Amino acid sequence: MRLYFGKRFLRGAALALGLFAPGLALAAESAAVTSPRVNATLLSSRDAVAPGERFKVALVQKLAPQWHTYWLNPGDSGEPTQIKWDLPVGASAGEIQWPAPKAIRVEPLVNFGFEGTLLLPLEITVPADAKPGETFALKAEATWLVCEKICIPEEGSFSLDLPIAAASTADEVAEARIDAAIASLPQPAAFRGKLRDDAGKLVLDLPGLPAGAADLRFFPVSDTLIEHAAEQPFAAGDKPALTLIRSSAFKLAKPEVSGVLTFTENGLPTAITLLADADSALMAAGGATESETRPAVVRIPMPVEGADLTLWAALAFALAGGLILNLMPCVLPVLFIKALGFAQLAHRSRSEVREQGLLFMGGVLVTFMVLAGAVIALGALGSSVGWGFQLQSPPLVIAFAVVMVLIGLNLLGAFEIGTSVTGLGDGLASRGGRLGAFMTGVLAVVVATPCTAPFMGAAMGYAVTQPPAVALSVFMALALGFALPVVALSFAPGLLRLLPKPGRWMLVLKQAFAFPMFATAIWLIWVASVQSGPQGVLAALVAVLAAGFAVWLVGVTRGSFLRRAFGSVLAALVVLGAGWFTVQNAIPGAATEARAGDIEAWSPERVATLQAQGKPVFVNFTAAWCITCIANERVALSRQEVKDAFARLGVVYLKADWTNRDSRIAKALAEQGRAGVPLYLFYPARKEAQAEILPQLLTVDELIAAAERAAGRNAKTAALP
């Protein structure tokens, strides 16, 4: 968990002091260059820089209403913003990372540009031989054309003197702003387009475009590819494609075309960078006579997070998070069962116990890999998923509920699965419990997903923004942390010997553990009810019934081959029928409307409106399947003291419910460097002010203090600008 609170506070205090002693003020933003049209500054994510580090800066342009500046390809007229750097020897600046442009219509022409407030982020590299104690002077000359209908070329000189220190210091506020800008940059497309000639028109094939994409617009980097103002008719369906009109100055410098594709997916705006292969006929028609002057490729965005967390820190966080996850209520019953298994074996063979421990770890690692792989793969395909995403699918939630019931029945001795499925029955005593030990590891991870532990959020948020190899290693560290206590137990004969000898107490305890399993099943069915309403409950109970019946059938048809075959086929039919019924009835989203209750639903626009009205806003990112979230709601959020404080300070409480999939919420989480819920944000009562991130485990005092800070009632921070 990042120490936002403390640093924020210190920075706020420093800023407050700075008001009285300007010389002491931390300057991570240059003096502004202003005109009646533009207020421009250079913003740095660092207060102090370290030798050899790369850090993020952004040119910020606040544009007056109706005025715009231009994208890389400005469209029918205009000129993109340019930055020339004058940096210390050995330092270097990366390229501007361009946000997705908007089509700005000036009938009958179209420009590609930006309105409102614009951040143009890029990276600066500090030379490795920079001397701590000296100053890193950042100087830039920027030019831009700002147009309404008339156009004014403007320019500005920006300078920022950043102290060089052994370790760099982040300007949390500036960094959060730049990170948010980077998070909303167009993401690389998971597919390649194809540009071909179709009877004189250009057709851009978009295989892999998400179904449901609408309102498409392609912004090519080259300004000699298409008529910018022309309509771009879209053919949806199996072979999605955009029809474009070739530019009168048509030119193809390379057989590869790059650009940004904007569209809405389920009503939500999305932008991706797209590379398309031009077919050879087009190349022949448009082969350039001169080299292309613009960069051919839209840069792949910089990672969102990672400025705060280095890989090592993320790995350490993940390991700690995994360890703490063992203490979360979701996992405890499973771990007890494992420990019980050890108790059984402890007095027999040490090597067997070790083997069991390692197999358990194997199950944990493999399951984590599968989950992480799914998160990464779905993310690469453009789906916004996070930790616990599988619980956003009602049929899967119901399937887990069924597994819980079956385990409970098994623990009670209602039937014996033997060593084949979970190994929890006979497996406790059997020598052949290898698969069982492995499966216990799998089960432990599966039941752990609704829980997040402290440290996990930041680590996973870091992981999902990194290349797959890095992401997998962070998840591995999490898995190792999670498996460690059980493995340690299996390798510590001394500890094991402390356990009482096997006996009747073990049978009783085993039976007792059936009840946490049933409790978990009840909770999962409740989650299904939240997701799919009464139909979801019906589906879940039918699934439980069918599963019980199927298991019983298999049990009573033991004996001859024919009997077994008959029993298995019948059981399979029952399970398939129940599965079909579940999928038919458990439809995500069926019940979310009803759930919102008296608490307002979250949207970024609502936050902006409330902030503009001078109201502090609390946003609770939660999900019905997130136990940590529900625990927080019980111990802190629903407490009368908190409600009173919120009412007194005029705090508006918004809830972002992620029980069902919601890409807007997933995006908002990603912007805060998180992969899952819970996330608690407190927006100060000032327009466009950045939110404070609260810890993952809330306390009443913390909440009230945060509410006071957000409302600006705390004397110490009231002087913030």
Add this chain to the structure above:
Amino acid sequence: MQSLTRQTFIAGLTLAGLAFPAAAFAQGAAKVGAPAPAFQAVDVEGKTRNLQEFAGKTVILEWTNHDCPYVRKHYNSATMQNLQKDMAKEGVVWLSVISSPQGEQGHVDAARAKELTVQRNAAPAGILLDPKSVMARAYGAQTTPHMYIIDPKGTLAYMGAIDDKPTSAASSLEGAKSYVRQAVAELKAGKPVSEASTKAYGCVVKYAPLS
């Protein structure tokens, strides 16, 4: 298409434009190698000019807007005036076109247009006023400046930028390649225009709404 006169063709385009402005604009714009769209416009002397009267001569159309920073770059440095004078020496007809409608930035009346010419020591053969943007639509003019060269046979030989430095910075003029000079020289030598279509740069042409 051949059975249509140019006027009916343009009238047709205008009608089509009423229904599909963007598509008509994109497809109806002038095309290099095709006959240059006919035009009829009143010049600053009050005379109606049209393309036919320049048959046999090379004609340059310059879309302009005196307040546009890109236009100013070329006029303040006298680059544009020198080009106009050099072209006149070559026997090329230079027509400046002002398409800003009344009420829009860049709109001028005849008197103001003449005054600007004197002030700037400019040397166009004529200045056409196109406040209803009819001519701009026919040619698909996008920016100021936007240059078109029509050969003596009435074929559009060049359209696009004035040079290869798409910026409003005066420093860019040094070493800039004039596409107009290059095209005119190639036409004179009887060679095909090597860069016949380039991307125009500058301020957006202010169009009158279609009515």
